[in-house]
Amino acid sequence: MTVSPPPRRRTLLLAPLAAASACGAPSSPSSHPAGARPQARTQHGIATAQPARVLLTAYDLASPGATAAAVRATLSAWWSRPAPDITLTVAAGPGLYRKLAVPAPDRLKALPAFPGDRLDPRRGGGDVLVQLCGDDAAACARAATRLTARAAGVLTQRWRQEGFLPPRAAGQTPLNLFGFKDGTENPGADELHRWVWNGDGTTYLVYRRIHMAVDTFTALPVAQQERVIGRHRASGAPLGGEREHDPVDLYAKTPQGRYLIPAQSHVRLAHSRLDGGARMLRRGYSYDDGADDRGLLFLSYMRDPALFVRVQQRLAAADAMNRFLEHRASAVGHVLAAPAPGSAFGDQLR
Numbered sequence: 001m002t003v004s005p006p007p008r009r010r011t012l013l014l015a016p017l018a019a020a021s022a023c024g025a026p027s028s029p030s031s032h033p034a035g036a037r038p039q040a041r042t043q044h045g046i047a048t049a050q051p052a053r054v055l056l057t058a059y060d061l062a063s064p065g066a067t068a069a070a071v072r073a074t075l076s077a078w079w080s081r082p083a084p085d086i087t088l089t090v091a092a093g094p095g096l097y098r099k100l101a102v103p104a105p106d107r108l109k110a111l112p113a114f115p116g117d118r119l120d121p122r123r124g125g126g127d128v129l130v131q132l133c134g135d136d137a138a139a140c141a142r143a144a145t146r147l148t149a150r151a152a153g154v155l156t157q158r159w160r161q162e163g164f165l166p167p168r169a170a171g172q173t174p175l176n177l178f179g180f181k182d183g184t185e186n187p188g189a190d191e192l193h194r195w196v197w198n199g200d201g202t203t204y205l206v207y208r209r210i211h212m213a214v215d216t217f218t219a220l221p222v223a224q225q226e227r228v229i230g231r232h233r234a235s236g237a238p239l240g241g242e243r244e245h246d247p248v249d250l251y252a253k254t255p256q257g258r259y260l261i262p263a264q265s266h267v268r269l270a271h272s273r274l275d276g277g278a279r280m281l282r283r284g285y286s287y288d289d290g291a292d293d294r295g296l297l298f299l300s301y302m303r304d305p306a307l308f309v310r311v312q313q314r315l316a317a318a319d320a321m322n323r324f325l326e327h328r329a330s331a332v333g334h335v336l337a338a339p340a341p342g343s344a345f346g347d348q349l350r
């Protein structure tokens with residue numbers, strides 16, 4: 001899949017259209033269903049197709065003296081000159097609202113500590129989080145350098161993280177470093193308005209940098225790996241199913257009366273049924289920062305980060321995958337709405 005190239009000015013998507021673009025549908029206003037009411041505008045890089053590279057950069061306010069007006073001017077400058085073929089997605093961390101004394105959205109709270117966390121604050125947090133996605137890592141790096149230069153005196157870089165997806169055929173679910181399809185059970189394009197977008201075009205980003213013990217996990221017999229995940233490695237089908245998108249049947253049992261999808265498997269514990277059906281959009285990338293520092297950049301978008309907290313509490317308590325994982329950094333942010341005509345990006349920060 002390729003990222004939809006922004007024209008000279010960044011294309012603004014109406015929420016239903018943003019959803020459509022996730023499955024490759026054209027995102028021009030002409031695809032707007034007749035009579036549908038335009039909704040708030042949403043940023044790219046969430047519903048849009050997932051290109052091969054991500055570059056995440058987090059910034060902190062340059063000094064306690066940086067004002068809300070200066071931050072708004074920076075965000076607006078970022079927005080007005082998009083890099084070709086790269087999506088820019090900007091989120092405001094809880095610290096930004098606090099430091100600027102701007103009222104924060106109710107749902108934006110620092111994440112709680114989870115059992116097993118080994119978080120490095122130098123690789124997580126941040127007042128402003130930026131996700132750049134594109135097919136070319138060097139182009140993403142150039143775009144990030146330009147953003148940082150334009151923010152001089154207002155925002156300083158706190159951390160930066162690169163990620164990638166292995167090559168895959170169009171429409172295929174990407175593989176993670178354990179060799180499993182990752183992203184199968186995501187809300188579809190037509191469901192994003194329900195689980196991802198708030199009515200005002202905002203959403204929330206939860207980021208976790210998760211170390212994966214790739215060699216230890218992949219040395220296990222495949223059947224054992226599959227019981228940890230709850231899906232088959234080759235097809236991606238849920239245990240007991242045949243095809244990737246077969247429904248996950250949490251009640252199916254073996255003739256011996258054991259769950260086909262084991263009680264401590266990742267898929268069972270993360271399943272939306274345990275959250276009253278509530279879902280998040282996972283848009284992860286792998287990272288490889290050296291032989292012993294590889295894993296998943298878990299990037300997820302949802303209407304309320306409280307959903308992530310509930311799921312992660314279950315996973316941290318019992319997930320069979322835990323012995324192969326370590327959460328090493330974390331960040332949360334409020335993904336601002338794209339600007340309406342006549343207003344500037346970041347106008348909400350007042």
Ligand code: HEM
Binds near residue numbers: 181186229271295325
């Ligand atoms: C390195 C860490 C992780 C790995 C390797 C991983 C891998 C996977 C895989 C292979 C699947 C099955 C395919 C799919 O539906 O995408 C899956 C499903 C899922 N994962 Fe993870 N995951 C990780 C961390 C997390 C975390 C931290 C969360 C949230 C707190 C999470 C939430 C979910 C959810 C909601 C599903 C779909 C469950 C369903 O409804 O079937 N995962 N993950």
